[in-house]
Amino acid sequence: MENKEEHLKQIDVLAIAKEMKKHKKQYLIALPVTFVLSCLLILCVPRYYTSTAKLAPEISSFSSSSLGDIASSFGFDIGGNSANGDAIFPELYPELIESNDFMVGMFDVKVKSKDGSINTTYYDYLANHHKYPWWMTGIQTVRKWFAEPDTTVVKSKKANPFLLTKQQDEIVKLMMDNIKCNIDKKNYVISISVEDQDPLICATLADTVQAKLQDFITDYRTKKAKKDLEYYKKLSSDAKSKYERIRQQYGSYSDANQDVVLESYRLKANDMENEMQLLYNTYTSLQAQVQQAQAKLLMQTPAFTTLQSASVPLKPAGPKRMLFVLGMTVLVFLIISIYSTRKIIFGEME
Structure with a gap:
């Protein structure tokens, strides 16, 4: 069988x-x-390259009693610290990078190709130097023939994230396709990947996105602390000016009436001395508030450890011909x- x-x-x-x-x-x-x-x-199909940068929050202590405060100071919310809740969690960083405000901020970044033939802004590079397959070029040409004219009124040379022109909107969408941010939910490692047709521009953009993301998170985390510090510095400066003014008045009054034994003069001198002492106490108290505000600003300034720096790729990532x-x-x-x-x-x- x-x-x-x-x-x-x-x-x-x-x-x-x-x-x-x-x-x-x-x-x-x-x-x-x-x-x-x-x-x-x-x-x-033009070849493209990929460059990746990886970041991690720098946490030196893992004490259970202070872990929530430490994590919160770096932009993370792990629970147990509702009083200092953070509106921007690490999971929202990809959405942050894909926002119009962030992308428009990349328009003026200076880029240079590896062979030196291109030296311009990132917006101009994508608008005038980016290569497409012949069929994509044909499709874009046909679309332009039948597209309605752009009626967006541009009042300034600087791009407005709230009101983009058609070309600016297309460039933003292209940038969103080229720039990606991923968050590892287990250890909160931030991975920033940039894809581009030139290896040097690819690495330049990855490094720039990394720096801009750090700056944004730092500004967000320290915004209130900076305002508090400026407020206390202003109060301290005003208190110091008032103290120095009354001190000069008291000194001049004492010198002018040194030999006078009238009680009214002595009482006025005592009143000026007491007022000077009160202003001095106020000034020293505000100086202490300034120091506390500086310490709070330092505590809330996030620190990042670069696990992998952006580097110029040697081989193209695709297409796999x-x-x-x-x-x-x-x-x-x-x-x-x-x-x-x-x-x-x-x-x-x-």
Whole structure:
């Protein structure tokens, strides 16, 4: 029984091979044509590079009693500290980077290509120097023919995130596709990846996005502390001016009435001395508040450890040209094989 089944399988394989051999001409025509067309097609797609930077919050102490406060000072909320809740959690950093405000802030970043032929802003680079496949260029040209004219009124050369022009909106969408931010929810490692057609511009953008994200988080975390510090500094400066003014008045009054023994003069001198002492106490108290505000500002300033710095990639990340050509060739081979042996394959299935 087993010999009969093996014999049937051999017959089936031989039948399939014979059927495929009958369509040898189709293979000889289709496979070389597919290979050539795949090569021509994939060669039109510009190569791109990827550069990645990784950051982590710098936490030196893991005491259970102060872990919530420490994590909060670095922009993280791990619970147990509702009084100092943070509105921007690490999970929101990708949305932050994809916002119009953040992307528009990248327009004026200076970029330079590796060969030195391009030296301009990132916006101008994407608008005038970014390469597209020929079919994408054709589609964009046709879309421009039928597109309605842009009626957005531009009052300033500086881009307005609230009111973007059509071209600016397209550039922002392209930037969103090129710049990605991922957060590891287990250890809150921040990964910033930038994709671009030039390796040097790719690394430059990754480093710039990293710096801008750090600056934004730092400004957000320290905004209130900075306002408090400025407020106490102003109060301290005003108190110091008042103290110095009354001190000069008291000194001048004492010098002018040093030999006077009238009680009214002595009482006025005592009143001025008491007022001077009160102003001095106020000034010293405000100085202590200034020092506390400086300490609070330092405590709430987030620190980051760079786990992986952005570097210029040596090899392109894509497209995988050999794999694409091989895949298309194998796909056509399978299609022809299934088509040529369909009667045998589907006949046996029935």
